[in-house]
Structures are given as C-alpha cells and as structure tokens.
Amino acid sequence: MKRELVKTADGSTTIYLPEWNEHYHSSHGALQEAQHVFIKHGLNPKPGDYLTIFEMGFGTGLNALLTYFASEKRNQYVHYIGLEAFPPSPEEIEGMNYTSFTNDEEAAEVFKKMHQVDWNVAREISEHFVLEKVQKQIQDLELGKETIDLCYYDAFGPRVQPELWSPEIFRKIYDWLSPGGVLVTYCAKGQVKRDLKSVGFEVSTLPGPPGKREMTKAIK
Numbered sequence: 001m002k003r004e005l006v007k008t009a010d011g012s013t014t015i016y017l018p019e020w021n022e023h024y025h026s027s028h029g030a031l032q033e034a035q036h037v038f039i040k041h042g043l044n045p046k047p048g049d050y051l052t053i054f055e056m057g058f059g060t061g062l063n064a065l066l067t068y069f070a071s072e073k074r075n076q077y078v079h080y081i082g083l084e085a086f087p088p089s090p091e092e093i094e095g096m097n098y099t100s101f102t103n104d105e106e107a108a109e110v111f112k113k114m115h116q117v118d119w120n121v122a123r124e125i126s127e128h129f130v131l132e133k134v135q136k137q138i139q140d141l142e143l144g145k146e147t148i149d150l151c152y153y154d155a156f157g158p159r160v161q162p163e164l165w166s167p168e169i170f171r172k173i174y175d176w177l178s179p180g181g182v183l184v185t186y187c188a189k190g191q192v193k194r195d196l197k198s199v200g201f202e203v204s205t206l207p208g209p210p211g212k213r214e215m216t217k218a219i220k
C-alpha cells in the first residue's frame with residue numbers, strides 16, 4: 001500500500017495512506033491529538049507509582065515518546081507495551097519531526113533508543129521506563145488477566161479496520177485491564193461506545209482535541 005509522509009495542521013508529521021484516505025494521526029494536529037487524548041485524558045489522571053500501559057498501534061512511537069516525558073514529571077515508573085503488526089520503515093521514522101517540538105534535550109536520543117529496541121523483548125529506556133514492543137496482530141495477542149492499567153487504543157478508524165473495533169477485541173482488553181483500568185481513544189463513534197459498554201466498561205464522552213468534537217474514555 002502506498003504511504004506518504006505529510007504535515008498536520010500543528011506542523012507535526014504523520015503518515016498518510018491514500019488508498020484508505022487514512023492518516024496515522026489527526027490531520028488537525030498529530031502532536032495535539034496525542035497530547036490531548038492519551039496524555040491529558042489517559043496518563044495524567046491515572047494515579048499510581050507504577051503503571052503498565054498497553055498501546056494498540058505503536059506506529060511512529062509518538063505516544064510512547066510523550067508518555068516517557070510526562071510520566072517522568074509525575075515520578076511514575078512505566079512498563080510500556082507497544083503493539084504493532086506492521087512497523088513503519090526506518091526512513092519513515094527518520095522523517096518524523098516530533099522531537100523538534102519538545103523542550104526536552106534528550107528527546108531525540110530517547111526517540112532513537114525507542115526505535116532501536118528489538119521487537120518482543122522488554123528493554124530499559126531509562127531507570128523509570130521499560131519499553132516492550134510487540135510485533136503481532138492484536139487478534140493473536142494474549143496478555144494476562146488484570147496485567148495492564150491503561151490502554152491507548154490507537155488503531156486505524158472503524159471505517160477502514162472495523163474488525164479492530166469489535167466487542168471481541170474490547171472484551172480481551174477488558175480482561176487484561178486491572179480493576180479501575182482505563183481505555184482512551186480518539187474515536188467517539190456511537191457503535192464503538194455501545195460495544196465498549198456491552199463488554200462491561202463504564203463509558204464517557206469527553207471533548208476532543210482541536211478539530212474533533214469528542215473522544216472516548218472507558219473505565220473497567
């Protein structure tokens with residue numbers, strides 16, 4: 001499938017799939033979306049000294065990078081499981097400009113380190129952050145019951161991959177989450193919210209990032 005590197009409205013980069021007319025991030029701003037959906041409404045409200053975070057769709061690693069610096073500020077230890085069935089190429093990763101937006105001097109080094117980590121092993125990126133990138137399809141993934149605290153659900157939208165927004169997948173994630181565990185996603189489709197509810201989540205609709213009206217938060 002053809003892939004293009006493009007800039008979103010806030011100046012940050014993303015990957016565009018013309019055949020699907022689908023972006024890896026919101027075209028209104030990749031960085032703003034990630035910060036709003038996953039950090040502001042996912043990570044930041046989640047208490048605890050030690051969090052296990054599961055990301056569906058590791059992609060460019062933007063959410064992992066933002067989580068690294070945000071969790072450090074909150075003195076949280078993080079075990080980050082980034083699931084990705086079809087990793088972007090090294091050239092695509094090099095084309096992403098996320099580290100130029102942060103004031104953190106180490107950002108470029110951390111981003112590089114995250115992409116150099118081998119697949120399917122857990123590696124320390126720093127004393128407080130362990131990254132485990134898993135190359136697999138979510139349909140084939142098994143995690144233990146109640147082993148994760150927070151899920152960033154960042155799959156391509158239901159218009160192009162409806163099979164990733166099914167009650168079967170949401171049930172798996174519900175089982176993996178610890179009690180009180182949270183799933184956040186940029187998607188606010190009514191059917192997705194009903195399917196999350198049907199497997200037991202308490203679902204709420206929150207204001208979306210710039211350019212998007214709503215997003216979804218689901219609590220176990």
Ligand SMILES: C[S@@+](CC[C@H](N)C(=O)[O-])C[C@H]1O[C@@H](n2cnc3c(N)ncnc32)[C@H](O)[C@@H]1O
Binds near residue numbers: 137139156
């Ligand atoms: C919206 S993009 C993720 C964006 C990513 N979080 C980022 O910040 O770059 C969705 C990702 O899901 C991956 N994906 C597609 N089907 C998958 C599947 N069945 N299991 C796991 N990952 C899948 C794609 O390769 C893509 O990288």
